[in-house]
Amino acid sequence: MILLNDFRRQWADTGGAAMDAMAKVGASGWYVLGEQVKRFEQDLAHWWGVEQAIGVANGLDAIELALKALGCGPGDFVLTSPISAFATPLAITKLGAQPVFCDADESGQVDLAACRRTLEQRPEIRYFVPVHLFGQCLDLDELDRLRDDFQLGLVEDCAQSIGARFLGRPCGTAGQYAATSFYPTKNLGAMGDGGAVLTNSEAAALPVRQLRDYGQTAKYRHDLLGYNSRLDELQAAILAHAYLPWLTQWTLRRRAIAAEYLTGITNPAIRCVPVPPGSEGVWHLFPVLVQPHRKEAAMAHFKAAEVATGEHYPLALVEQKALAHLAGKWGSGCARAQHFCHAEISLPIHPYLTDAEVRQVIDAANGWQG
Template sequence: MPQSTQTPTHIPFLNLRAAYAAQRAALDTAVSRALASGWYILGAEVAAFETEFAAAMAAPHCVGVASGTDAVLLGLRALGVGPGDEVITVAHTAVATVAAVELAGATPVLVDVTPDTATLDPAQLPAAITPRTRAVVPVHLYGHPADLDPILAIARQHGLWVLEDCAQAHGARYRGRPVGSFGDAAAFSFYPTKNLGALGDGGAVLTPHADVAERLRALRQYGWQERYVSQVPGYNSRLDELQAALLRAKLPHLPEMNAARRRLAAAYGAALAG
């Protein structure tokens, strides 16, 4: 029987050219506005995006940083996590979650996920807590929220911080509220393939605590409390003006972009089930 010479169809996971073409006018305008400003680091675009993203995610404070990994790292540092501490998170997550814990000087303690959601199994938490445990990092994976009610209850019972890893869950909701608005801090990534993606690296940390937000702003810029005066060891981890401008252009379209992803997922689910 003759062998088929037909080339298999390659469908990209995400077509960034098509995504740009769909919003080209708004993105080009955002780029031009940022370039024409003459101010490219921590200017008006970053400040405006922080305000707009915080409002969209129902969080009081937003601090833009250089990447999603940095968002987890700086979030943990701002909560006081450091050497000698343990941080509980899931084994099933991107390497960045665990890398950030180690970069903070803490020890990651991995627990399993539930088979139906692939997110942190709250039943695994109590056995993982030790006198050195300082924080829990539930990961909202593939856009599916972790079961936050029992996670938060256990964490509060033991006096632990909760940092939500929302790198794959911009706009996801739990009990009717956006993820990222429940914990003591929440880390977001704006890597280009995320459902809210920049055209380069970027990230943000949300928090309900004004003092945590203040520490985050210091940590992202060398630990400065005032210009050129570092009070704590910090980083060079700033969301730049160009990426902030692009994210501002995309943010109003997040609900429709999420809806499009759900439609595609449903189509694949139906086809694979058949």
Template sequence: MTSSVLTNDFVKLWNQIASAAHEALERVGQSGQVILGNEVASFEREIAQRTSRLHGIGVANGLEAIEIALVAAGLKPGDGVITTPMSAFATTLAIVRAQGVPIFVDVDKEGLIDLSLVPVAVGSHPHARFIVPVHLYGFPLNLADLKEVCLRHKLVCVEDCAQALGATWNDEVVGSVGCSAALSFYPTKNLGALGDAGAIVTSDHRMNECIRSLRDYGQTGKYKHDLLGYNSRLDEVHAAILLTALLPSLDKWTGRRREIAHAYLSGIQNHHIRIPTPPRESNPVWHLFPVLVHQPLRDEFRSFLSQRNIMTGVHYPFLACDQPAMRDIRFGTVGSLTNARRFAAEQVSLPIHPFLTDEEIEHVVTEVNSWNPVQGS
């Protein structure tokens, strides 16, 4: 195989959506409304419906979706926010920007926050009032357990669904459980805009009003500011493209991701590689396809694949609590974060995007199976 197997293919995406995207742009231009118009409103309804919520609110990106959702949920400076250190740094950054104190809990064998440790976190951090769980890699958390632990410990939950739009646990969709949920439409996401975009979903009417105000400078009427808000509006152009050029294909693209995941799960057999397999109740959307390779072999594995034109990623090489940006920031940890550290050291993401060809998928399986670190590459 001469051309590279990419982790994302934005040119193939563009070639599929170009004419619908041009139409969407034309619609916005002809409407004369470029900020918070009908396209944003229609897209918000679609997103709310897809997460079984009453309200969707478009915002500028996923980071601000989490931050604004926390502020709207009543987070006060110094409130503890239980979360995972194994996520995009944006999850932690949003908590810190909202003036919460992150409390990092270890992850389970799939790399998701270990909900059985939440009672320990609450016990050792009495100021813990919030939880931001992350449906990482497109794997849904156990939503029954999540609801139960929030109820029992009176935790206000903002789900981070940036990687998992459409994933279900026992047919219940992620984003439908917390008091609100945050979504990102960053270009690499399963529903990726042609730029930055995000949304919050909720079924709480007051929270809906508050979030709408916060995203628009805290306005409650024209030039009337009851809150100190943000400029975090979803652009009309992005909403239009998301609505009619991208969203109509999301189910087809998710189906293709599932086919690829199935091909990898059934085809990859190499005892140097462990594949975290989601439980039976879980229907992931496979934002990423994570595998674990023992250190110190990860770099060798990645360069072996790279020499065979297979690109890979690492999600994520550093824990949020270990980032230099956190050096002067107050945070808590629960235990030694052993599993999270293992993911940081061993995780590799294999290519999984809807435009991979059958030949490319086969090439990945064959090469992954042929890697034998004892013989070297």
């Protein structure tokens, strides 16, 4: 079976360095917020092309801490994407704020023209968490304009888009903050949970550093009500020494596989999702669209061809029960997002796929009878 992720193959390349990294932490005798977190934060910021990275416990916390540092709290309204991991709206609701969903465009990304219209109609919206979904990059110039035109607190959700660019500019550089995740399946995944907040200003980094560690401004001095959201030394060491050094190569491999799929999949019953204009994606996922009523059958067809598939995501966020109490508050009901989710299947696109496996995925796609 061709898997969606194959960490055992990855371990053959990274296991030695990961074990050395763990030994380094063990021998250091320092396990929380030490040299390894500092080193990883520096390496990550440099790789990303931003000034500051702050390691936190996971991607969910990264979004919440960044929003909180911008002053978001109970009663606030936060515009966001209609298709994402549940963590995106959860971070908003955990602060007591309310997500406002705008509909998706044909690529499944939040429709920035619809966002502008919503912001014009609803001046009470002061925060925006756009998601760079599937590893693509939204139009950063338009995000700049929205942020300035509406004086928004902007946190870009880059959990799936580490390394993605818009016309050469790194994702995560339009907002005051970007948030990312090192959940194992991410393009840069740890051996457990992890996340980071990115920003271009030292002054903006400071409150996030304080918030992740109980709001301490100095040892045992708490000026803020913070969190326990620290990235472990172990995860930081593994990321810095064993995985980050591979990320450029892994990203290039994902791009090469995506290019093969985009030219090789010619079956009109399996539509590749269009790449957003200007996006230089990192292909966290490779979504395709089928007839919604044939989705289950299509997934069974791939399974029979020994190809695992995923759904990202089976429901639009407006359809999630946990958010039902907000139903009716976002206007359109995000019809396009719902249709997209009901039609979407993800094909395997991890960097350890062999050329023969890529061919097998393409053949399976072209063999689907619709």
